[in-house]
Amino acid sequence: MSLLGQTIWVVGGIGPIGRNISRSLLLAGANVIVNSRSESRLQNLSTDLSNHPKLITVHGSLLPGKANETVNKTLSYSNVSLNHVVAHGAVRWWANGRSGGFSSMDESRMTVPSKGFLENDVDEFLSASQQSLKLHFSAAQHLLPRLRASSASSSYTFVTGESGNSVITRNPHVMVGARAVQGLAESIRQEVRGYEGVTSSEVRVGLKVNRTDEERAREPRDVPLSSRIGDICAGICARKDGNEGGVIHNINTMETLEEKTVAFKHEVEKGNKIKILWNWEGGGQNAA
Numbered sequence: 097m098s099l100l101g102q103t104i105w106v107v108g109g110i111g112p113i114g115r116n117i118s119r120s121l122l123l124a125g126a127n128v129i130v131n132s133r134s135e136s137r138l139q140n141l142s143t144d145l146s147n148h149p150k151l152i153t154v155h156g157s158l159l160p161g162k163a164n165e166t167v168n169k170t171l172s173y174s175n176v177s178l179n180h181v182v183a184h185g186a187v188r189w190w191a192n193g194r195s196g197g198f199s200s201m202d203e204s205r206m207t208v209p210s211k212g213f214l215e216n217d218v219d220e221f222l223s224a225s226q227q228s229l230k231l232h233f234s235a236a237q238h239l240l241p242r243l244r245a246s247s248a249s250s251s252y253t254f255v256t257g258e259s260g261n262s263v264i265t266r267n268p269h270v271m272v273g274a275r276a277v278q279g280l281a282e283s284i285r286q287e288v289r290g291y292e293g294v295t296s297s298e299v300r301v302g303l304k305v306n307r308t309d310e311e312r313a314r315e316p317r318d319v320p321l322s323s324r325i326g327d328i329c330a331g332i333c334a335r336k337d338g339n340e341g342g343v344i345h346n347i348n349t350m351e352t353l354e355e356k357t358v359a360f361k362h363e364v365e366k367g368n369k370i371k372i373l374w375n376w377e378g379g380g381q382n383a384a
Contacts, residue, residue, distance in 0.1 A: 098363040099334050100125035102248070103176040107158060107235045108184035110137050113305070113322045115144055115373065117182055117255065120326030122148050124334060125365035127176060131156050131166055144378035146370050158235040167238045178242040178250075180333040185232055185256045185277035213268040224269040229276040236284055243294050251341070252288065252296040253332050254281035255325060257305070285342050295341025299328055299356075302348035323372050324357055331360020 104121050108114050109130035121128045122145065131154040132138050138153040145151055152174055156166035171178060216224070236252065243250035256278050281298045288296040304311070305321055328345070347353050 098125055098365075099180075099330065100363075100365060101127075102179040102333070103127040103129065103174075104180040104182060104333060105129040105131075105178060105239060106182050106184065107131075107232065107239075109182075110134070110141055111184070113255070113325060114184045115141060115378075116320060116322035117184060117326040117329050118151065119145055119370050119372070120323070120330040121182070121333070122150055123364050123368050123370060124330045124362055125368065126150065126180075126330075126333070127152060127174075129154060129170060129174070131158060131170070133157050140378070144373055148370060158238070159231055160234045163234045163238040167242065171242065177246055178239065179246055179248055180250055181235070181239050181243065181252045182329045182333070183232055183235060183252070183254050185228065185254050185274070185281065221269070225272040226276065228273040229280060232277055232280055236280070240284075240288070240291075240294070244291055246293070248293075249336055250294045251333055251335075252284060252294065253329055254278075254284070254296075254298040255301065255329065256281060256298060257301045289342060297332060297341055298344045299325065299332070300344055300346050301325060302346065303350070303353065319372055320374055321353070324353055327362075328356050328360045331357075331362040334362040335360070 099121065102125075104126045106114055106118050106121070106128060109118050109128075110132045114130070118128050118130055118141070127150045128148075129152045130138070130141060132141075133156070135155050138155060142148075142151060142153055152170070154166060154170045156162065156170070158166060232254075240252060243252060254277070257274060278298070278300070281296075285296045285298070288294050301321075303321055325347075328347075332345075345356055347356055
């Protein structure tokens with residue numbers, strides 16, 4: 097179960113969760129594509145991932161109206177065919193909104209009005225709630241045809257989030273958007289069932305990510321949760337039997353996290369090393 101020589105596009109790969117997803121895929125030997133509208137964030141990502149030679153950073157957007165150009169130019173310039181997609185669909189609520197770092201995740205950034213939720217008019221509500229949904233629909237619309245054209249088995253994996261114990265702290269627009277992306281993931285799974293050689297699944301994380309210092313001290317983790325999520329995604333991509341297709345992998349306890357990590361254990365490319373970064377290291381924040 098190796099990803100050596102395969103190419104994987106990580107949608108939403110700039111933030112602290114996406115960074116460790118990319119790290120796991122790189123360690124497994126894959127070529128990893130990450131796009132962003134921010135060149136500085138792409139540079140930070142490259143630095144955090146040790147300027148890995150298989151990391152392909154792309155200055156471009158997957159939002160509607162931009163995705164076609166970004167995908168065509170990237171795959172043509174890199175001279176690679178796309179084998180897998182990992183779409184991280186809950187970037188915004190895994191950040192804590194602090195200034196700097198990853199507090200405004202560019203591709204999934206929500207333009208959230210400052211007034212009360214029910215004080216928005218319908219257009220404001222839709223604009224603030226649908227940005228992430230638009231991104232992920234547009235990405236799937238342009239990347240899935242590339243997977244269907246691949247001669248090898250391909251996969252499209254969504255990483256979404258429940259809220260753990262932090263639901264009361266989440267912005268209501270973000271909650272609506274997060275649930276909408278989960279609905280999109282279900283629709284993509286239904287659509288892909290009719291595709292030959294392509295599977296789709298969802299990793300739905302219910303564990304709390306943005307923990308306080310007190311919570312970290314009380315229940316320490318040996319590695320960041322984001323690193324485990326990345327390892328599971330790499331294992332799903334590496335599976336050749338297609339058994340993961342059409343499945344929601346719910347991760348609500350540390351026990352289920354361990355079970356999924358073991359179930360999707362995969363090969364790591366020999367001599368391939370990238371330091372694990374915790375939330376307070378590198379360009380990212382709040383990924384523990």
